[in-house]
Amino acid sequence: MKIEELEQKAIDPGPDKIIAPGFNYATVTDKIANTVLMPVEKTPRQWWVTLLIAFMAMQGLVAGSFWLFYKGVGVWGIVIPIAWGYAIVNFVWWIGIGHAGTLISAILLLLKQDWRTSINRFSEAMTLFAVAQAGMFPILHMGRPWLGYWLIPYPSSMWLWPQPRSPLVWDVFAVTTYLTVSLIFWFIGLVPDLATMRDRAKHKWQALTFGMLSMGWRGSAKHWSRYQMAYLLLGGLATPLVVSVHTVVSFDFAISLLPGWHTTIFPPYFVAGAIYSGFAMVVTLAIPARKWFHLEDLITMRHLDCMGKLMLGTGLIVAYGYMMEAFMSWYSGNPHEMFMYMNRATGPYRFFFWMLIVCNILIPQSLWSRKVRQNVPRLFFVSLVVNVGMWLERFIIVITSLHRDFLPSSWGMYYPTQWDWAVLTGTIGFFLLLMTLFVRVLPSISIFEVREVLHHLAPHIADDDLAPQTGMGD
Amino acid sequence: MTETFQDRHGLHGIMARFADPEQLLEAANRAYGAGYRKMDAYTPMPIEGLAEAIGFTRHWVSLVVLMGGLAGCVGGFGLLWWIAVIAYPHNVGGRPFDSWPMFVPITFECTVLLAALSSVVGMLAMNKLPMPYHPVFNVQSFAERASVDRFFLCIESDDPKFDRAQTRAFLEQLDPEEVSEVEK
Known part of the structure; x- marks a missing residue:
């Protein structure tokens, strides 16, 4: 195959293969490197359109934060008793989305699932950018964000220290650790590919940039040996980490005494929900990206099918969580718990509650059918629905539990303002902007790992005429 | 020539x-x-x-990671214990200052953080990277x-x-x- 051919056509090899037939080490390298090295004028038009839309949407964040810093948190709809509002809803939503990346990279690495290879880099980047969005919200919500560094234990002249028994302080450690570990996991995975980009670069400045980033990687067998051990250990460390992060986020709720929050099912159900929304976001992003950059032969129907199944599986765990919430509020015999659940289902926010059930439980049941999992537009639709559903879940948890607690005299209603919406839209724009730039400036599929897959498929492929004729099932 | x-x-x-x-x-x-x-x-x-x-x-990558993890674990727990017991003791309803189960989450995060950092830094250092030439x-x-x-x-x-x-x-x-x- 010539590189011109590679740019033109990409045929999805169907649900049995993780890579289309006919690739060898050189063509697979050029194919993936081409999304980065192609000349500016060849960039797909849809890419520019997405970039523009994302940039415009991001202005919501810019304007929203300026206004917030100028006027104070009163510009949001938060009131007493609903002091958390969109900021925390969005924080939990974004951090949940971030979970799929580490799951795909780390857990599927340990489980030796070879279909992870084409999508791990992509979802790691997604993790990073989603956690970056999440990290902004607690700071924005702080009221006096310039004092945000008080969260970190440091010897201050006031002799004050953070309270190490508070889940909010645990959150600071969990989220910063998660961001750092995701970043180094992603970067270390990139290093050998950056070396490839350095060697394939078409301009001096590209070679210099990739050269510096790849740190002089030269593919020595000794280096690979240490590299693989470090990567495996990082995977092993990231696996409990990813579970711990959303567990700690759920502790923010579960350790309080509020009806609807004070429950032991929160940690596992939050983690499952996080993975659920993360996979939905990977599908939402991967479907357009593979089309625009003609990567259907590397991100195949098999990948989409597997992600559809994982969405279905985690979605069922989430559904079980909802059922248990309902059951426990009845079984506890606690009038406040019972009232909380009835209030969710029939109170002023009932519309959102039932929307949540439709989005997160009913519509995703269609994934049982191959006709949905293996149909790109339908799968894309379901993934969008799940994204919305998971946002609604966080809305229901945060808002409905806060707005009517033990004392009817302290009840209230929460209505988001235009600035709440501006900031939410802005972070979606910022996230999309980062993703859009990422797929164009860095290899969005791990090249060396695809070469490894090729090597396992057919150990002797050196020349084009000896290219493997088949892909791999599972 | x-x-x-x-x-x-x-x-x-x-x-x-x-x-x-x-x-x-x-x-x-x-x-x-x-x-x-x-x-x-x-x-x-x-x-x-x-x-x-x-x-x-x-190679010594796994040993370095173990060391990093242990340092994170001991350092993280030590920091929390020192804050809660010595530097800024808070009497919350007569509960003990040394409430170690509440220190577990942060200790865990510190362990993972230092182990992960030492795996990357250790691997690069032992590979003598970055190497410009x-x-x-x-x-x-x-x-x-x-x-x-x-x-x-x-x-x-x-x-x-x-x-x-x-x-x-x-x-x-x-x-x-x-x-x-x-x-x-």
Whole structure:
């Protein structure tokens, strides 16, 4: 195959293969490197359109934060008793989305699932950018964000220290650790590919940039040996980490005494929900990206099918969580718990509650059918629905539990303002902007790992005429 | 010309290029069998058994990670304990200052953080990266294809058995695509 051919056509090899037939080490390298090295004028038009839309949407964040810093948190709809509002809803939503990346990279690495290879880099980047969005919200919500560094234990002249028994302080450690570990996991995975980009670069400045980033990687067998051990250990460390992060986020709720929050099912159900929304976001992003950059032969129907199944599986765990919430509020015999659940289902926010059930439980049941999992537009639709559903879940948890607690005299209603919406839209724009730039400036599929897959498929492929004729099932 | 340049700067080694990872693996095994010890193999992706074939069997990455993890664990717990018991004791309803179960989440995060950082920093340091210059890139086909689709074996000049003519002849009989001298 010539590189011109590679740019033109990409045929999805169907649900049995993780890579289309006919690739060898050189063509697979050029194919993936081409999304980065192609000349500016060849960039797909849809890419520019997405970039523009994302940039415009991001202005919501810019304007929203300026206004917030100028006027104070009163510009949001938060009131007493609903002091958390969109900021925390969005924080939990974004951090949940971030979970799929580490799951795909780390857990599927340990489980030796070879279909992870084409999508791990992509979802790691997604993790990073989603956690970056999440990290902004607690700071924005702080009221006096310039004092945000008080969260970190440091010897201050006031002799004050953070309270190490508070889940909010645990959150600071969990989220910063998660961001750092995701970043180094992603970067270390990139290093050998950056070396490839350095060697394939078409301009001096590209070679210099990739050269510096790849740190002089030269593919020595000794280096690979240490590299693989470090990567495996990082995977092993990231696996409990990813579970711990959303567990700690759920502790923010579960350790309080509020009806609807004070429950032991929160940690596992939050983690499952996080993975659920993360996979939905990977599908939402991967479907357009593979089309625009003609990567259907590397991100195949098999990948989409597997992600559809994982969405279905985690979605069922989430559904079980909802059922248990309902059951426990009845079984506890606690009038406040019972009232909380009835209030969710029939109170002023009932519309959102039932929307949540439709989005997160009913519509995703269609994934049982191959006709949905293996149909790109339908799968894309379901993934969008799940994204919305998971946002609604966080809305229901945060808002409905806060707005009517033990004392009817302290009840209230929460209505988001235009600035709440501006900031939410802005972070979606910022996230999309980062993703859009990422797929164009860095290899969005791990090249060396695809070469490894090729090597396992057919150990002797050196020349084009000896290219493997088949892909791999599972 | 070439002679004087190399005489002045010396040779890093002699390098053979292969089209196929299995061929490289066999070549590495044979070079080790022939008594060469100072050599390195270069591949665009990890090849199982290659490091062992060139006699590299032991690395310390896992030990470094264990050390990092332990340091994070002890340091994290120590910090929390010191804050809660010594620096800023808070009496919350008469509960003990030393409420260690509440320190577990942060201790865990610190453990993972330091272990992860030490795995990356340790791996890079032991690989002596970043390294802005390395002689192997002087071979043109290496610079172009070692990170794409070709597999290289380089026997280095500081090997006691290294001899410019003999080593070259040895590598040539392994059926490589090309044998080249690597200038320092």
